[in-house]
Amino acid sequence: FRVCPGFDKGCYLRQVWIDYSMDTITSNVRPVLLILGYLFGAFWGSEAIDCFKCVSINGNNPSCEDPFHNNYTAHLLESPCMGGRKGRNGLFPATACIKLAGVFDDSGQTIVVRGCSLDSGTLTTDTEIIRMSHCGGLYLDDRYVNGCLQSCDDSDGCNHGPSLRSHVTAVSRNLLLALGMMLLK
Template sequence: MYGASKIFNYLLYNIIILIVMKLIKVKAIDCYVCTTTNNSLKECSDPFSTKNPINFLQKDCKSGRKNRSGLFPATSCIKISGVYDTTKIKLVIRSCALDSGSLTQDTELVRNSHCGIFRFDEQRMRGCISTCKEDGCNSARSTVVFSSPFIMAISIYIFSTCFF
């Protein structure tokens, strides 16, 4: 059986973590937002320069959420670049996205950075889907970084193994 002081310490630690998480204000990520086909909008094409005269940076980017109506603060920036297999049209999309919170990774675009063959607009494409979680990070190829819930889960695990 656990001692009362260990249980108290564990509960106090969890309460402090929850209070800190509530105090952190939700701010949407800043992402570049533009689309180009066959380099029709050269400023959006690769190589991308943040010094272009047209500024595509959208502050506090908002995105739709699966099975919900309205727009919500985005959690990730996204860049889709590729070529349609059938038409050979080159497409580059820079935007923001939101993890919908489903349990499986295969249905969440923001959790699936990869290069290769994928389907977009009901057509097969060859290219890359890149996601990232830092302001303005979709100007080039990016990678996924760990999120704060993951870090919190690890800290709770470490704390509980130290005290129990």
């Protein structure tokens, strides 16, 4: 809203007309943008990675163990894979698949865990398990495990990756939603 200097009746009327015109355009465009944003989301969904999810302790789940054969493990593939995020409630689209293979220090039992995770946005690499694979010791449910934690984010189930088209679609959808939200204010 532009303020007219002093009281200039002509300036005031022009400004009222401009404000009315913008409100009319905004109210007509807003539903269209929201519908387009919904359609993009409905057809192309989220950009979560698909990951195998399973746990095997001392070989009790052979389909989860190494060597891993994905020919007979379709039931283990979670699509899309959702994971928790530090300091937030709920589940979010995962950005990486993870695998932990190790030995419990207290019992000597082996453990293999496959799952998914996402970056929580902290500033340091050492607090984000998906930013860097590493081997050594860690605590899992208050038990010390010697092993390796590996992550991959280059493809679904670390087998196939999303195409460039899906990334362009995600960017387009996000721009439309942002524009729609700006017009809602």
